[in-house]
Amino acid sequence: METILHKIRFSFDSLGPAEQRLASYLLSHTDDIIGLSISELSRRSGCGDATVVRFARRLGLEGYGELKIRLASEMRATSELSAEIQRGDSCLDIFRKRIADIQESLHNTESVLNADDLTRAAEAILRSDRVVVFGLGNSAAIAHDAAHKFLRLGLAAQSCCDNHMQAIVASHLGRGSVAIGISHSGTSRDVVEALRLCKICGATTICITNYGHPPIVDASDIALFTKSDETKHSILAMSSRIAQLAIFDSIYTYIVLNADKSARQAMQNTEFALQNKKY
Amino acid sequence: METILHKIRFSFDSLGPAEQRLASYLLSHTDDIIGLSISELSRRSGCGDATVVRFARRLGLEGYGELKIRLASEMRATSELSAEIQRGDSCLDIFRKRIADIQESLHNTESVLNADDLTRAAEAILRSDRVVVFGLGNSAAIAHDAAHKFLRLGLAAQSCCDNHMQAIVASHLGRGSVAIGISHSGTSRDVVEALRLCKICGATTICITNYGHPPIVDASDIALFTKSDETKHSILAMSSRIAQLAIFDSIYTYIVLNADKSARQAMQNTEFALQNKKY
DNA sequence: ACAATAAATGAAAATAATTTTCATTCGGGA
DNA sequence: TCCCGAATGAAAATTATTTTCATTTATTGT
Numbered sequence: 035m036e037t038i039l040h041k042i043r044f045s046f047d048s049l050g051p052a053e054q055r056l057a058s059y060l061l062s063h064t065d066d067i068i069g070l071s072i073s074e075l076s077r078r079s080g081c082g083d084a085t086v087v088r089f090a091r092r093l094g095l096e097g098y099g100e101l102k103i104r105l106a107s108e109m110r111a112t113s114e115l116s117a118e119i120q121r122g123d124s125c126l127d128i129f130r131k132r133i134a135d136i137q138e139s140l141h142n143t144e145s146v147l148n149a150d151d152l153t154r155a156a157e158a159i160l161r162s163d164r165v166v167v168f169g170l171g172n173s174a175a176i177a178h179d180a181a182h183k184f185l186r187l188g189l190a191a192q193s194c195c196d197n198h199m200q201a202i203v204a205s206h207l208g209r210g211s212v213a214i215g216i217s218h219s220g221t222s223r224d225v226v227e228a229l230r231l232c233k234i235c236g237a238t239t240i241c242i243t244n245y246g247h248p249p250i251v252d253a254s255d256i257a258l259f260t261k262s263d264e265t266k267h268s269i270l271a272m273s274s275r276i277a278q279l280a281i282f283d284s285i286y287t288y289i290v291l292n293a294d295k296s297a298r299q300a301m302q303n304t305e306f307a308l309q310n311k312k313y
Numbered sequence: 314m315e316t317i318l319h320k321i322r323f324s325f326d327s328l329g330p331a332e333q334r335l336a337s338y339l340l341s342h343t344d345d346i347i348g349l350s351i352s353e354l355s356r357r358s359g360c361g362d363a364t365v366v367r368f369a370r371r372l373g374l375e376g377y378g379e380l381k382i383r384l385a386s387e388m389r390a391t392s393e394l395s396a397e398i399q400r401g402d403s404c405l406d407i408f409r410k411r412i413a414d415i416q417e418s419l420h421n422t423e424s425v426l427n428a429d430d431l432t433r434a435a436e437a438i439l440r441s442d443r444v445v446v447f448g449l450g451n452s453a454a455i456a457h458d459a460a461h462k463f464l465r466l467g468l469a470a471q472s473c474c475d476n477h478m479q480a481i482v483a484s485h486l487g488r489g490s491v492a493i494g495i496s497h498s499g500t501s502r503d504v505v506e507a508l509r510l511c512k513i514c515g516a517t518t519i520c521i522t523n524y525g526h527p528p529i530v531d532a533s534d535i536a537l538f539t540k541s542d543e544t545k546h547s548i549l550a551m552s553s554r555i556a557q558l559a560i561f562d563s564i565y566t567y568i569v570l571n572a573d574k575s576a577r578q579a580m581q582n583t584e585f586a587l588q589n590k591k592y
Numbered sequence: 593a594c595a596a597t598a599a600a601t602g603a604a605a606a607t608a609a610t611t612t613t614c615a616t617t618c619g620g621g622a
Numbered sequence: 623t624c625c626c627g628a629a630t631g632a633a634a635a636t637t638a639t640t641t642t643c644a645t646t647t648a649t650t651g652t
Contacts (some may be wrong), residue, residue: 039393049630050628050629050630052629052630052631053629053630068382069607071608071610072609072611073609073610074612075609076631078645081403081631082629082630082631082632083610083611083631084611084612084613084630084631084632085610085629085630086610086630087611087612088629088630096608097610097611098610098611099610099638102382103347103382104376105382106382106385106386107385107386107388109386110628119566119570120570121570121571122570123567123570124428124432125428125431125432125434125435125563125564125567126426126431126432127562127569128563128566128567129423129426129431129559129560129563130423131564132559132562132566133419133423133559136415136419136555136559137416137419140412140415140416143411144405144408144409144412147405147408149403149404149405152404152408153403153404153406155404161614169589170589171461171587172461174457174461175454175455175457175461176454176458177459178453178454178457179454179554182450182451182453182454219591219592221591222590222591223590223591223592224590226592234431249592250592252356255447267608268465270462270465270565270566272440272562276415276456276555276559279554279555279558280408280411280412280415280555281408283411283551284404284405284407284408284411285404285446286405286551287398287411288402290400291398291399291402291407291447292400308450311449311450311501311502311503312498312500312501312502312512313501313502313505313527313528329599329647330600330601330647331600331602332601333603334598342614350637350638351638351639351640352637352638352639355602360601360602361602361603362600362602362603362638362639362640363601363602363603363640363641364600364601364602365639366639366640366641367600367601376639376640377638377639377640378609378638378639432638469599535624
């Protein structure tokens with residue numbers, strides 16, 4: 035979605051001098067505009083009231099009122115952008131900053147996630163006769179989670195988070211199987227090798243990795259990308275993990291919606307089986 | 314951070330009839346307000362212009378103009394509010410709606426998460442000589458993930474996702490140990506029982522569960538709450554899981570920041586040990 | 593029950609903000 | 623140099639917001 039701030043930046047060169055003064059002011063004092071009337075703004079930016087209205091119209095808006103509101107709502111979205119986590123932050127402070135990071139990461143992932151690939155992946159899983167999910171270390175939990183979801187749908191799913199098991203399982207897959215490799219960096223040697231083996235055996239291979247072109251992509255028929263800047267806080271990729279989960283959630287939900295009766299029955303069976311495990 | 318929408322909801326009962334009509338209208342047609350003048354709004358909500366201004370003032374704002382802008386900027390956070398996921402949605406559509414759900418859930422969790430409890434939990438873990446994390450089914454992956462993180466910090470952490478193992482491990486804990494139980498519903502019988510046993514043995518018990526007062530809370534010294542409305546899309550609690558992860562992320566980060574030299578050394582050792590596992 | 597008082601409310605007046613109109617300026621080309 | 627058209631802002635016209643105040647509605651004390 036094209037933001038107004040973007041539009042201002044983009045159209046800057048095509049503006050007349052007075053409108054450029056106005057645009058500069060808006061770009062560098064975006065926060066202030068919320069409290070300003072049109073005449074205050076025109077005074078501060080050194081142009082006339084009419085110029086402000088013209089400017090708003092040029093951006094495709096109704097008038098100054100709409101400009102003000104649009105900028106106000108874009109402001110907030112940008113201002114929450116993750117402050118650096120630092121020593122001395124309380125645990126709740128950290129939580130808040132994590133939220134901002136996660137949001138940013140999800141948003142970025144949305145923009146690099148290819149709709150066709152995502153659908154192809156979901157369809158492949160939906161139609162598969164067996165699903166295995168590979169992940170090591172940090173990605174193991176995601177693999178477990180994904181396999182758990184698919185199991186609930188009645189699919190023959192399993193997670194493999196041990197490199198020997200991965201090799202063994204990989205060698206027994208065939209056409210109709212789907213293998214999913216999870217690795218944030220995309221350079222996890224054993225996972226890549228397992229995926230390669232799966233591909234050789236005829237399985238459909240899918241990877242979930244961070245945007246770029248790491249080795250795991252070459253071992254995959256379908257590559258699903260997350261995008262998150264993990265350099266900020268720690269060595270551990272935390273935000274991309276959330277994005278990975280969200281991808282699996284979406285695939286799971288897609289399958290729930292598009293599955294036939296037997297899958298829905300399987301879900302109900304799952305629920306039923308779990309009932310007496312709870313208070 | 315107190316939002317205007319919150320304030321409206323909160324002060325609803327203390328308003329007169331005309332202001333209540335106005336408040337109702339705003340709460341149910343928040344999107345519309347952006348385009349409305351004060352007289353349009355007063356007409357639609359069945360009150361006078363003056364009432365609108367008074368209402369805005371009561372909320373601590375300057376006047377109608379500020380009310381409009383504040384709501385507009387909160388909207389965007391809210392306007393992405395999860396449209397119902399429906400059959401026929403593409404997988405990417407679903408992903409987008411998932412993002413909105415996740416954001417909502419994180420935001421709600423932030424508002425029910427108690428800063429002291431969170432810090433106490435982090436400090437208990439930081440100082441513990443042993444950490445065990447219990448989770449079954451859907452929560453098992455979270456337990457694995459948490460234990461994995463703590464392991465990286467050099468803590469004696471382990472996840473237990475099998476009810477026999479949980480019972481065994483629980484019976485061997487003691488003072489100085491920390492046991493963490495994860496259950497969205499808070500009614501997972503085996504996890505609750507394991508936690509109870511841990512408490513009896515003298516361990517500090519922590520639970521992560523959805524807001525309310527489920528049985529698991531009584532078995533816990535410290536209760537950390539998530540808040541997410543999972544009724545929307547499926548039987549599977551997906552959003553609360555993300556909130557749970559974010560809580561563990563925060564605790565992990567807190568420990569990283571507050572740990573002494575030896576913990577940082579432990580993290581470096583972890584990194585070093587993993588280096589040759591990658592391309 | 594019934595004033596007396598206080599709170600709530602909206603119509604209309606007063607004020608303030610926005611938009612439109614239009615005269616002026618400025619730059620480039622004939 | 624003069625003309626044209628785009629750009630601009632002052633002021634008029636319009637529209638929106640705020641204030642005032644009379645009326646209604648509820649509440650309290652007798």
